Amino acid sequence: MAATDGGAGRYRQAGVRTAIVGACGLLGLGGSGAEATEVRTAILGYTEPDRVSAFEAIIDGNHQFSDGKIVNFRLVYDALTGASASGATPASYAQTFTRPSGEGSYVTAPGETPLDDTFRDTRVAVSGGLNLPLGRLSRLGFGLYGSGEHDYTSLGANFNLTRDLNQKNTTLALRGAFFHDSISPEGGRPVPLSPMRPAYTPKARLAGDGTKGVMDLGLGLTQVLDRKTVLHLNYTFSHVTDYQSDPYKILTVVDASGDPRGGTDPMGADAFLFESRPDARTKHVLFGRVARHLGEDVVQFSYRYFTDDWGIASHTLDLTYRWELGGGKYLKPHVRYYDQAGADFYRRYLVDGEALPEHASADYRLGDMHALTYGLTYGRPVGVGQELTVRLEYYAQMGESHPADAIGVLKDYDLFPTVDAFIVQVGYSFGLLE
Amino acid sequence: MTVALARRDGHWCGVFRAMAGPCEVLLEVGREDEARPLVEAAAAETRRIEAKFSRYRDDNVIHAINSGQGRPVVVDDETAGLFDFAHRCHEVSGGRFDVTSGVLRRIWTFDGSDRVPSRRQAKALLPLVGWEKVTWDRPAITLPAGMEIDLGGLGKEYAVDRVATLLAERTRAAVLVNFGGDLRAVGRRRAGDAWRVGVEQATRDGSGRGLELAVGALATSGDARRFLLRQGVRYPHILNPRTGWPVMRAPRSVTVLGEICLEAGLLATLAMLEGERAEEFLAAQGVRHWVQR
DSSP, rough: OOOOOTTTTTTSSSSHHHHHHHHHHHHTOOOOOOOEEEEEEEEEEETTTTSSSEEEEEEEEEEEEEEEEEEEEEEEEEEEEEEOOOOOOOOOOEEEEEEETOOOOOOOOOOOOOOOEEEEEEEEEEEEEEEEEETEEEEEEEEEEEEEETTEEEEEEEEEEEEEEETEEEEEEEEEEEEEEEEOOOEEEEEETBOOOOSSSSOEEESSEEEEEEEEEEEEEEEEEEEEEEEEEEEEEEEEEEEOOOTTEEEEEEEETSBTTTTOOOTTTTOOEOOOOOOOEEEEEEEEEEEETTTTTTEEEEEEEEEEEEEEEEEEEEEEEEEETTTTTEEEEEEEEEEEOTTBBBOOOEEEEEOSSBBBOGGGSSEEEEEEEEEEEEEEESSEEEEEEEEEEEEEEESSSOOTTOOOOGGGSSSSOEEEEEEEEEEEEEEEEE | OOOOEEETTTTEEEEEEEEEEEEEEEEOOOHHHHHHHHHHHHHHHHHHHHHHHOOOOOSSSSHHHTTOTTEEEOHHHHHHHHHHHHHHHHHHHOOOOOGGGGGGTTTTTOOSSHHHHHHHHHHHHHEEEEEEEEEEEEEEEOOTTTTTOOTTTHHHHHHHHHHHHHHHOOOOSSSEEEETTTEEEEEEEEGGGOOOEEEEOSSSSSSEEEEEEEEEEEEEOOOOOOEETTTTEEEEEEEEETTTTTTOOOEEEEEEEEHHHHHHHHHHHHHTTTGGGGHHHHHHHHHEEEEEE
């Protein structure tokens, strides 16, 4: 080398890059420099024929400042009406159940799955957060969450920390979320496995409101594999403590005939017991997603494995294909398969004379089941920076309708009716750039 | 303002000529009426920078400074920012990066011929080279008579970054700005994938190597086609402003991956100036790089 400057400044040290990056920063060329607001709105209708209907409106948005800070907010309004399975079994005669409030009752026809039709609720959830750059490669975000419905409130806080490596082809993420929920059901919280009482008769209640604590911790990795492929992996550990029973769900204690014990007066014979779930739950979720470009289109496949110490294990396979129609229009078919091995304490019913388990629930969501979702989304620009989407989805959830060990008359009834649901969502999003 | 626009593999590709070559802007937007104004804005900004900082014009700030005859010239904020940057680079490179070294082109023309000047000619020019002789007192710059400022060593990279920043302010779509191999990507692509770019090999077969760039910048210093050859000795076109002589064991080219194009370009240039220690220098910087020898 012909240089003869005597190595001024010991310049081979790694500090050169830092100095240059710092000098670049003075020119305002780092970062995207964008100052932009993006707002998304959606309304969603959900209906399970003969069961629950829901209406949901969502508005969420974020604003990015030129220094890289991002604030986001989200407002969700849900209205639910309809009936949901109470957990009781069908019987060969008309059954009378007490409404959760303890005031009044409803009747289920012979052979029909008992549905509690007092299900009506509105929920409002608000969340917001701030996400800011920490140096050039890391970001820190934190947020707050609050939701309220007439018998349930939830307050939460979360954080996330991401770091880019390898020229941003790799991103590592650490996430945490913490919630404190209060449960104050109509008619109070029933004592687990205590019997349903006739209307206007006090039932055994736990003192005060229930509380529930949730702690989620997650690790994520996003890796650009090649020009067309990106891989995302996630592990989440979750620990839930305290009151986790559903205060409105019951189990039937059947006798040898398969009908509720007590003949014509099941309630008098304590045939309907409120469910009981453990007050601690540890969950693990592994999630992987691969997205790949095929020319203009994008195919995305994900797999999720869930397991917890209640004995539930589930697999979810999800496939979407974004088919570009040109001019910014697209069609996105979607198919999802879900398979779940139920909780250890899941019982479709209890049997008279057998020892009462410590925990039991007939909530169909905790049972052995599988579900299929088929969906189609159509999206199109409706002006520069604005997009309209319409999503249609059909969901069907199936379990063991006729278990081989069903007792007596229960052999003749569908013990796990297929739950199907239709979902229609219309979304509109727009961006504002200053 | 001629801007050519074509749809390609999921994005719009806009091409225009500026800075002595084709300039390319790739935009991941759906519609031509979204892409066109963005490409036109990119072309306008590139030509603005070229007109303002080119040393081949007599109507711009560079000309005003170079013909200042030892008098101070007050410059605007943008120009001042570039001088601050040049000052810092001069400082951290121990004087190897120097925007006053353009006068050496009077004796060095790297056209593949054997016209190598004498050491005496090179030495004679050295009094006119050296940022330390310049009085830079923002916003006023004073050049001793006979000296010249040439921002050619960072102009293209600066334009790439400016255009990328400008486009990021106007669209949320992913954008790749590519001015003859100096490039920068901003905005996440749909589905989070990367742009595929070629790192040109300074080899005889000209085969390119593929590289995935999601967000960031790539810049190359060195040009295998620009050298002098005399009595079997190859004189590469990278000049040391301290000696007025080429850095004899410089790589053919150095390509650096960085956050922004100016950073990548400067590190590539400084690596070239390190000569045979280019790789060592790059390793110390902790950047991904490709060196052609």
